[in-house]
Amino acid sequence: MITLSVNGISHRLEIDPATPLLYALRGELRLSGAKFGCGLGQCGACTVIVEGEPVFSCLLPVAALQGRAIRTIEGLGNADRPSPLQQAFIAEQAAQCGYCSAGMILRAQALLDRNPAPSEAEIRNAMEPNLCRCGTYLRILRAIGRAAAALQKARPAATPEAG
Amino acid sequence: MRIRRIALAAAVLLCVGAIGFVVASQQRLIPKIEPPPSATFPRALVAQGAKLAAVGNCAACHTAPGGADYAGNRPIATPSGTVYSTNITPAPGSGIGHWSEAAFRRAMRQGIAREGRHLYPAFPYDHYARLSDGDLHALYAFIMTRPPVETYQQANDLAFPLGQRWLLAFWNLLFLDEAPFRPEPQHSAQWNRGSYLVSGLGHCGDCHAPRTLLGVGRRSATLAGGTGEGWRAPALNAASPAPVPWDAAHLYHYLRDGWDIEHGAAAGPMQPIVDDLGHADAADVRAIAAYLAAAQGRISPSRRQRAAAAEARAATAKLPRPAPGEELGATLFAGACAACHTGGPAMVPPRGISLALSTAINEADPRDAILIVLDGIRPQGEQAGPWMPSFAGAFTDAQIAGLLGYIRAHYGSGPAWRNLATYVHDIRDNKGRS
Numbered sequence: 001m002i003t004l005s006v007n008g009i010s011h012r013l014e015i016d017p018a019t020p021l022l023y024a025l026r027g028e029l030r031l032s033g034a035k036f037g038c039g040l041g042q043c044g045a046c047t048v049i050v051e052g053e054p055v056f057s058c059l060l061p062v063a064a065l066q067g068r069a070i071r072t073i074e075g076l077g078n079a080d081r082p083s084p085l086q087q088a089f090i091a092e093q094a095a096q097c098g099y100c101s102a103g104m105i106l107r108a109q110a111l112l113d114r115n116p117a118p119s120e121a122e123i124r125n126a127m128e129p130n131l132c133r134c135g136t137y138l139r140i141l142r143a144i145g146r147a148a149a150a151l152q153k154a155r156p157a158a159t160p161e162a163g
Numbered sequence: 164m165r166i167r168r169i170a171l172a173a174a175v176l177l178c179v180g181a182i183g184f185v186v187a188s189q190q191r192l193i194p195k196i197e198p199p200p201s202a203t204f205p206r207a208l209v210a211q212g213a214k215l216a217a218v219g220n221c222a223a224c225h226t227a228p229g230g231a232d233y234a235g236n237r238p239i240a241t242p243s244g245t246v247y248s249t250n251i252t253p254a255p256g257s258g259i260g261h262w263s264e265a266a267f268r269r270a271m272r273q274g275i276a277r278e279g280r281h282l283y284p285a286f287p288y289d290h291y292a293r294l295s296d297g298d299l300h301a302l303y304a305f306i307m308t309r310p311p312v313e314t315y316q317q318a319n320d321l322a323f324p325l326g327q328r329w330l331l332a333f334w335n336l337l338f339l340d341e342a343p344f345r346p347e348p349q350h351s352a353q354w355n356r357g358s359y360l361v362s363g364l365g366h367c368g369d370c371h372a373p374r375t376l377l378g379v380g381r382r383s384a385t386l387a388g389g390t391g392e393g394w395r396a397p398a399l400n401a402a403s404p405a406p407v408p409w410d411a412a413h414l415y416h417y418l419r420d421g422w423d424i425e426h427g428a429a430a431g432p433m434q435p436i437v438d439d440l441g442h443a444d445a446a447d448v449r450a451i452a453a454y455l456a457a458a459q460g461r462i463s464p465s466r467r468q469r470a471a472a473a474e475a476r477a478a479t480a481k482l483p484r485p486a487p488g489e490e491l492g493a494t495l496f497a498g499a500c501a502a503c504h505t506g507g508p509a510m511v512p513p514r515g516i517s518l519a520l521s522t523a524i525n526e527a528d529p530r531d532a533i534l535i536v537l538d539g540i541r542p543q544g545e546q547a548g549p550w551m552p553s554f555a556g557a558f559t560d561a562q563i564a565g566l567l568g569y570i571r572a573h574y575g576s577g578p579a580w581r582n583l584a585t586y587v588h589d590i591r592d593n594k595g596r597s
Contacts, residue, residue, distance in 0.1 A: 018497040040503055041552030053556025060557045061498025063491060068559075121229075128541075129552070 002062045006031065007075030017063035022046045024062050025072060033073035033102040037131075044130030047103035048072050054110040054129075073102040076109060084154075085109055088147035089140075096134035104130050108144045116151050118144075190279040193269065198253050198260035198311070204304040212305025215298055217443040218451075219364045221306075223435040224248045224285075234258070234312040239285050240392065242374075244321035246285040254311035267303045268296070272341060274331070281331035283319070284338070290366035293344040293359065357454025360447055361386075367455075370396035370432065386458055394431040395530045397522055401460040404526045406473035406519060406576065408462045414452035419445075421548045427516050427523070428549035430531070430540050438546050469576055473525075476574065477517030480505045483573035492569025495562060499554065500570075515551060518574035529567060529580040533590050536563055560587040 004011045004021075006029060013028050025031045025048070034057055037045030041056040048057045049071040077083035082090065085105055095101045104127070111118055111126040118126070123144050132140065216222070225248045227236040235250035235257075253260040259267070259277070266277040274288035275281060282288065294302075324330065344363060346355040361367045370391030388398030397404050407425045409417075417423035421437040429437040440448050482501060485493035503515040518524045523531040539553035558566065564583035571580050580586075 018494045020498055042550060050556060055557045056552055059499045059502070059552060059554075061495055063494040063498070064558055064562050 002066065004029075004062060004065055004070060005068070006070045007072060008069075013062070015062065018061045020058050021048065021060045021062055021065060021070070022057040025057065031072050031074050034106075035099055035102060037099070037103075042131075043100070044103045044107065045100050047106045047130060049106055049110050052110060052113060054107040056129075071106070071109075073105060076105065083109075084150050085112065085144070085147040088143040088150065092139045092143035092146060094136055094139040094143040096132075096136050100130060100132045100134075104132070104140055108140075108147070111144070112148060112151060116155070117148055120145070123148075190269075190273075190275045190281075192279045193263060193266040193277050195261040195277075196263045198255050199307055201308040204308050208301050208304040209308050212301035212303070214442065214444040214447070215302050215364060216305050217439040217441075218360055218447055219291075219302070219366070220436050220439045221251070222439065225251050231310070231312040231314075233306070233309050234314050236314060236317050238317070241283075241285050243325050244319065246283050246319045246321070247317035248285075249282075250312065250314045250316065251306055252309045252312045253307045254313045257314045257316055258311055259306070260311060264300065264303045267306070268299050271299055271302075273339070274335065281328040281335075283328075283331065284334060287366040287369050289339050290363055290369065292339065292341050293363035295344070295359075298364065351453075353450045353453050354457060356447065357450035357452070360451050361454055361458075365451060367399070370394075371399050386455075392432040393530075394433075394534060395526060395528050396433075397526055397531075399455055400458050403459055403522075404577075405522045406525050407470040408459055408466060409456050411449070411452040411456040414455055415449055418448050418452060424516065425520055427521050428540055428551075430523075430535050431538075434540075434543050434548075438543055438548075473519045473576070476519035483569075485569060486572065489565070489569045489572065491562065492565035492567075495558065495566045496569055499557070499566070503551075515549075518570055521574065524570055524575045525577060527577055529571070529583060529586060530590070532567055532570075533563065533583075533587050536567065537587075537591065555591070560584045560591065563587045 002013045002015060002017060002024075004013060004024060006025070011029055013024060015024060015028060022034055022036060025034055026036070034048050035045040036058060037043035039058050041059040044056065046056055046058040047054050049055070050060070050065065051068050077086050085108055089095060089101060089105060094104075107127060107130050108123075111123065115122060120141070123141055127140070127144070222232060224237055224239060225233045225235050227234070227238075227248075230236060231252070233250070233252045234254075235248045237248045239246045239248060250258040252258040255261055262270075262277045269275050270277070270282065271288060271291040271294060273292070274284060274286060319326070344359045347358070350358070368386060368389075370389055371386050373385070373387055373389050386399040387402055388404075389396050403409070405426055409426070413423045413425055417426060417429070418437055418440045420441065421434065422428040440451075482493065482497055482505065500518075504518055521532075523535055526532070535551065536558075537553065537555045540549055540551040541553075542548035542550060554563070561584050564587055567580065567583055567587075571577075
């Protein structure tokens with residue numbers, strides 16, 4: 001018996017503890033936002049957030065996740081109420097086929113949670129593990145920059161000077 | 164009274180002697196030259212210098228992350244504090260544009276800058292002392308034809324009293340051997356070239372040899388293993404922890420391409436070195452490989468047996484059955500590692516080697532294995548190369564400890580690693596890791 005806490009909700013699952021989190025999310029919990037790309041931690045399509053850190057869910061056995069908070073794309077927003085980062089991806093048309101988008105957005109979300117005003121270099125460095133076969137990188141980078149700017153505007157009190 | 168007087172006289176003499184030594188070791192200034200135009204250096208000589216600079220891995224220390232090539236300011240953590248590398252472009256202001264070849268030669272062999280100031284031995288002049296005039300001539304031509312870049316030199320951050328550079332006169336007295344390289348005629352020309360490059364320009368012993376005297380001195384001849392930039396640098400002599408002994412062909416492939424099918428991928432501070440060796444003269448890398456293969460000595464029958472056992476373990480894709488207490492580690496291994504590290508032809512990208520062949524897993528100290536799990540292996544910059552994801556965010560300290568404990572027990576050959584969780588925690592805690 002494994003207990004997974006996904007987007008604030010606890011789930012009890014009867015599965016092999018070596019099962020990758022990605023399979024549990026997609027197969028058991030029907031959360032199909034995170035995608036299977038390479039299965040080797042090389043492409044980032046399966047990226048989710050565990051305890052604030054972006055991780056490859058295809059290489060993360062559920063046995064490692066007891067009591068640790070998991071966030072997926074479904075926890076950020078939905079088509080009716082997209083999160084600021086999702087809005088920015090839409091505004092910049094940052095998806096072509098869209099297969100990498102959930103992973104890209106989750107990795108970018110982890111960055112913005114840690115560093116609300118990242119530099120271009122910091123964004124590139126943070127996003128480096130995730131691949132986009134369509135080559136929409138420049139749009140993705142612009143979308144992350146746009147979301148960071150929007151967050152800054154919405155939260156002027158969060159600037160370092162005020163803090 | 165008399166004894167006290169003699170003691171006093173001895174103390175005074177000692178002080179006078181020490182002051183005299185320091186004064187005598189003050190180095191003279193070598194006059195400025197006008198920066199020589201690039202065109203004055205023959206192209207072939209510059210190309211030869213470039214290949215030698217790749218063996219010396221000069222760029223790795225003398226280039227800051229994101230900075231201009233050879234313009235310095237890369238922080239280098241040492242046991243006594245942080246030293247910032249110097250600008251060795253031919254910029255007249257902050258670089259070495261005014262240095263004559265004689266000044267360059269003196270800096271390389273004695274660690275004295277043109278103006279007479281002592282350089283810190285983070286710059287491995289104690290190794291470069293063995294370089295031939297011909298190789299220094301080519302290196303000078305290469306360095307003096309790099310694009311000049313003016314920089315602001317970062318101040319070093321060293322523990323007291325090491326800001327006093329004259330103290331280095333004593334370090335040199337203890338550790339600097341200025342004798343030129345002497346070939347050993349009983350060995351081949353290739354072995355001698357390898358010996359010359361390993362002990363000199365390649366400065367391999369800077370990491371791969373133990374330090375003596377509170378971590379200050381070096382005993383490079385042995386290659387018995389040491390530390391570098393927070394990593395363990397495995398022994399390269401008979402004490403090599405590699406499950407399968409190296410031979411020259413595998414070493415050549417590893418040094419040239421950054422990975423080897425029987426030993427694994429270069430990681431940590433070894434990565435920029437293999438990237439550079441890809442640009443070195445192939446014959447020189449072959450010489451280094453031949454020398455290092457020979458440095459392991461005769462391979463003992465017990466070592467051969469261990470190698471055969473490791474190769475047998477590597478050939479099976481079946482996951483080892485966990486002993487009591489190893490269940491978590493076995494589960495994590497099955498879910499996170501097995502996809503790449505078991506079965507299938509090893510090291511044909513995207514596969515990793517079987518950990519039965521891994522040097523890191525077979526070292527007495529788990530430090531390198533922990534660092535590889537935490538950081539993964541990423542090609543440097545835009546280089547191509549082996550790749551492993553970082554598991555820092557995926558696993559807790561206790562989980563990494565369980566995972567490595569299981570791997571060590573079933574794929575390693577030495578005694579179990581102790582206190583792994585604390586070790587993982589400490590390495591994670593100290594991101595500087597020096």
